[in-house]
Amino acid sequence: MDTLLLKMAHITKRFPGVLALDDVNIELNRGEILGICGENGAGKSTLMKILSGSYVSAEYDGNILIDNMPVKFDSVYDAQARGIEMVYQEMNMLLDSSVAENLFVGNLPGRNGFVDYRKLYQSARNLVKQAELDIDVKTIVRNLNSGQIQLLSLMRAVSKSPKILVLDEPTTALTGNEVDILMRILSTLREQGVSCLYISHKLEEIYRICNRVVVMRDGRTINTHDIKDVEKQILIEEMVGRKIENLYPKEQTEPGDEVLRVEHLTVPHPSIHGKNIVDDVSFTLHKGEILGIGGLVGAGRSECLGAVFGQYQKNVKKKVFINNKEVQIKNPLQAIQNGIGFITEERKLNGIVWMLSIKENMSLANLGKISNFFFINRKKEKELVQAQCSSLKIKAPDMETEVVHLSGGNQQKVILGKWLMANPCILFLDEPTKGIDVGTKADFYKIMSKLTKSGVSIIMVSSDMPELMSMSDRILVLAGGKINGELTRKAGNISETNIMKAAIGE
Amino acid sequence: MAEKLQNTTLDVLLKKKVLEKPEAGVFLPLLLLLIVIGFVNKNFFAVNNVIDILRSTSYTFIVAAPLTLLMICAGMDLSIGAATALGGVVCGWGLAVLHWAILPSIMLGLFSGFIIGLIKSFLVVRFDLPAFIITLGLTKIIDSFILVTTGGVAVSGLKNDAFKILGQGKLFGKVHWTILIAIVIGILMHVILVYTKFGRSLCAIGGNKETAKLAGIKVVKTRFLIETTVSVFCAFCGICMCSRFNSGQTAAGEGTELTIMAAVIIGGTSMFGGTGSILGSFLGCLLLAVINNGLVLMHVSTNWQNMIFGLILVVSLFIDKYRRSKNAGTV
Numbered sequence: 145m146d147t148l149l150l151k152m153a154h155i156t157k158r159f160p161g162v163l164a165l166d167d168v169n170i171e172l173n174r175g176e177i178l179g180i181c182g183e184n185g186a187g188k189s190t191l192m193k194i195l196s197g198s199y200v201s202a203e204y205d206g207n208i209l210i211d212n213m214p215v216k217f218d219s220v221y222d223a224q225a226r227g228i229e230m231v232y233q234e235m236n237m238l239l240d241s242s243v244a245e246n247l248f249v250g251n252l253p254g255r256n257g258f259v260d261y262r263k264l265y266q267s268a269r270n271l272v273k274q275a276e277l278d279i280d281v282k283t284i285v286r287n288l289n290s291g292q293i294q295l296l297s298l299m300r301a302v303s304k305s306p307k308i309l310v311l312d313e314p315t316t317a318l319t320g321n322e323v324d325i326l327m328r329i330l331s332t333l334r335e336q337g338v339s340c341l342y343i344s345h346k347l348e349e350i351y352r353i354c355n356r357v358v359v360m361r362d363g364r365t366i367n368t369h370d371i372k373d374v375e376k377q378i379l380i381e382e383m384v385g386r387k388i389e390n391l392y393p394k395e396q397t398e399p400g401d402e403v404l405r406v407e408h409l410t411v412p413h414p415s416i417h418g419k420n421i422v423d424d425v426s427f428t429l430h431k432g433e434i435l436g437i438g439g440l441v442g443a444g445r446s447e448c449l450g451a452v453f454g455q456y457q458k459n460v461k462k463k464v465f466i467n468n469k470e471v472q473i474k475n476p477l478q479a480i481q482n483g484i485g486f487i488t489e490e491r492k493l494n495g496i497v498w499m500l501s502i503k504e505n506m507s508l509a510n511l512g513k514i515s516n517f518f519f520i521n522r523k524k525e526k527e528l529v530q531a532q533c534s535s536l537k538i539k540a541p542d543m544e545t546e547v548v549h550l551s552g553g554n555q556q557k558v559i560l561g562k563w564l565m566a567n568p569c570i571l572f573l574d575e576p577t578k579g580i581d582v583g584t585k586a587d588f589y590k591i592m593s594k595l596t597k598s599g600v601s602i603i604m605v606s607s608d609m610p611e612l613m614s615m616s617d618r619i620l621v622l623a624g625g626k627i628n629g630e631l632t633r634k635a636g637n638i639s640e641t642n643i644m645k646a647a648i649g650e
Numbered sequence: 651m652a653e654k655l656q657n658t659t660l661d662v663l664l665k666k667k668v669l670e671k672p673e674a675g676v677f678l679p680l681l682l683l684l685i686v687i688g689f690v691n692k693n694f695f696a697v698n699n700v701i702d703i704l705r706s707t708s709y710t711f712i713v714a715a716p717l718t719l720l721m722i723c724a725g726m727d728l729s730i731g732a733a734t735a736l737g738g739v740v741c742g743w744g745l746a747v748l749h750w751a752i753l754p755s756i757m758l759g760l761f762s763g764f765i766i767g768l769i770k771s772f773l774v775v776r777f778d779l780p781a782f783i784i785t786l787g788l789t790k791i792i793d794s795f796i797l798v799t800t801g802g803v804a805v806s807g808l809k810n811d812a813f814k815i816l817g818q819g820k821l822f823g824k825v826h827w828t829i830l831i832a833i834v835i836g837i838l839m840h841v842i843l844v845y846t847k848f849g850r851s852l853c854a855i856g857g858n859k860e861t862a863k864l865a866g867i868k869v870v871k872t873r874f875l876i877e878t879t880v881s882v883f884c885a886f887c888g889i890c891m892c893s894r895f896n897s898g899q900t901a902a903g904e905g906t907e908l909t910i911m912a913a914v915i916i917g918g919t920s921m922f923g924g925t926g927s928i929l930g931s932f933l934g935c936l937l938l939a940v941i942n943n944g945l946v947l948m949h950v951s952t953n954w955q956n957m958i959f960g961l962i963l964v965v966s967l968f969i970d971k972y973r974r975s976k977n978a979g980t981v
Contacts, residue, residue, distance in 0.1 A: 477866035497857035499924040508865040
C-alpha cells in the first residue's frame, strides 16, 4: 500500500508583503493519514487552500502531482474532479435545508430536473448511520448542534468517494465522544484506501490517528516524521524554534500594586450551546505591568478582554475589582469610566469608522471630555487630537483625512490615539501589531514601554510569539477557555516551548 | 496653448470646488435644470414663482432634514408619509371635533407622531428588527387606522382662522411662514449634526455601530432619540398641511416617503449611513420642487415629472460614485 499518491513540490505563495508559503514539499501515500501541525500562521491553511483549488494555479509557484501526473487546479471543482475533498474549519452548511439535502447538495439524485427524494433519503440515512448520529435526515440543519454539523460536513465529503480527504482542525467543535466517532470514521476510510491530510495543532490527536506528521513553521516544511519514531518534545521544538529579533525596547520595571483583579470570568461560547469559551478564569494585573495572554486561536483570549470590557454581556459571569474595589462593568461606557481602554483585534470590524476623519475617530471615545454640555468644543478637540497625532507620529496630510486612506499601521495608531486621549490606567491590547509593518511595530513597542513607565498597566493578547515573550512581564496561557500555565519574567520560565506546551494543553 | 491652460485651471477649479463636495450629485443637475428652465420661460425666476417653489420645498424639507440625521445613523423610515397624514388628521380632529384651542391641538398632533416614533423605536432599535419591513408595516397600519376612524373623509370644519396662519400666512405679505420654519429647522439640524456630541454619535453609529458601542457611545439611546424625532417632525409637517388646506387630509403625505428618501440620497447622504449633509438634502428637496414647477411652466405634462426625477436620481449616484473614486485616490 505504501505508494506515493500526492506530491506537492516546491510550493511558494506570496500575499502582498508576506511570503505565506516558502518552498513547501509534501508527499502523501496511498491509504495513510498524514498529520500537518504548526503554530497559528504557519501556512497550514494556505497550503490546503492551494490543494483544494481555492487559489488559482497562476497565483503560486510549484507543482502538484497526483499519481506522478502533474495537475493544475483553477477552481474547487477541478480539485474535486481529481478526487480531493476538503472539510473546512468553519462550517458551510445551508442552515435552513434538511440534513439529506445538505449531504447531497450539488449532486442530488434524480432525473429530468426532479429530485428523487426516496433515493435521497435512503442514501442520506446510510451516511448518517455511518457517522453514528441519531438524527432524522429530514431535520433542518439549524436545529442541530455544531458537533453534529461538523460530522455531517465530513460525511458530505465522504459521500463523494474522494481519493484524498483534507481536514482542517476538524475537532474544534466536537465533544470527546464525537472525536471518537471521527477517529473511527477516519480509520475505516484508511482501510478502504482513502488518503487523508489531517491539520491540527492538537498533538494528542495527531498521535492517535496519523501515520506520519509534517511540521510547518513560518511557511516552510521543517521536517517529516514517522509518528512511531518521534517524541512530542521534538515536535514542539520544531513548531516553535525561531530566533527572536531584537526589536523590543522592553525595560525592566518593577510592577507595583494590584490595579485590576478579575474573578471567575465565564463567557458562553457564541455558537456552541452549553460550552464556555472562557471557563472560570481569574487573574490580576499590577501597576506598570504588561500581562501577556498567549494561547491558540479559539482558546478564549479575545473573549476574556471583551467580556471584562463589557463588549459581551449575555450570560457573562464575572467579578471585577479595580484598585481593590468591586466595580460594575455592564457596558463599554462603564469600562471607559473606570479607566479602561480597549484596542480590539479586528480593526476593520470594530476599531475604526471608515468614512470619518482621523479627528472624528480619535474623539469618539472622548466626546464627553471635549464637549461643553451638548456642543463639541472644536478648538479643544483640535488641540487634543493634534497632540496625539504628533506624539504618535501619525503620517497623514492633516487630521481631517479620512482614515480609509491611511495605511494599516497608521490606522492602528489612530485607534491607539483614541484610547490614549482618554488617559486610561488600564489598556487592553488584542493583537496590537497584527498586519502592520515592522517600523510601526517598533513604534508601538516603544509607546508601550513609555506607557508602563508612566504607570499604565497593559494586558496584551498576542499570537506573535517573539512579541509576547519580549514585551510581557508575565504570561498567562489559555487552553480551552482555562488558564493552563503562568510564566513570569522573574522566574525566568518564559520560553516558546513552555508557552506552546501550555497552549496545546500539555 | 493658452486656451488649453485656461481649460485645465477651470477643470481643476470645477473638480476642487464642486465635484469633491458630497452635494455635487444634486448641485450639478439642479444648476443645469435651473438654467434650462430659466432660459425657456422667463417667468420662472419671477419672485412669486420662486416663493412658490420654496413653499413646496419647505413641506418636504421639514421631513427630509431630520430624516437626513436618521439616514446618517444608518436608519430608514417608510412610515414618514403615514406619520405626516396622522399628525394632520389628529390635529384637525382636536380643532374640529374636540373644539380644543390651537396650541393644545397642535400638541395633540405632535403627540401622535411621538407615539408612532416610540412604537417604531421599540421595534427597530430595542428588538433590532429590520426597519424596512417594520416601517412598511407601520405605514399600512396607520393608513388603515386613519381610514377607519375618519371613514376616509378629510377632517374639515376647523372654523379657526388663527390656525390658518401657520400654513397660509405670509411674512410681509410675501414669504410663507412654512418657508421660514423650514429654514430654522434646517439650521437646527445642521447645527446638531456638525456641532454636537449627538450629531457626532449619529455619524459614528451609522459608520460602524460596533466601534461606536466600544467607544462608549450610547447606541440604543441615540437611535431611539433620532427615530422618535423623525416621526414628530413628520407629524408637524402634517399639521402645517392641515393648516394650509384647512382640513386634515387622510391622504396627506401618501406616496411621499420614497420621494423624500430619494431626495435625501440625491443630496449625498449615504444609504448605508456615516455621511451626509443637511444642505444636500435641502438641494434634493428643491430639485423636486423645481422639476414640478418647471414642467408646469413649460407646459409639459406632469406625467413626465417622475421620469425626470428618476433619471436625476440615477445620474446623481453616478456622480457620487465618481467623486468617491476620485477621493479614494488622493492620499
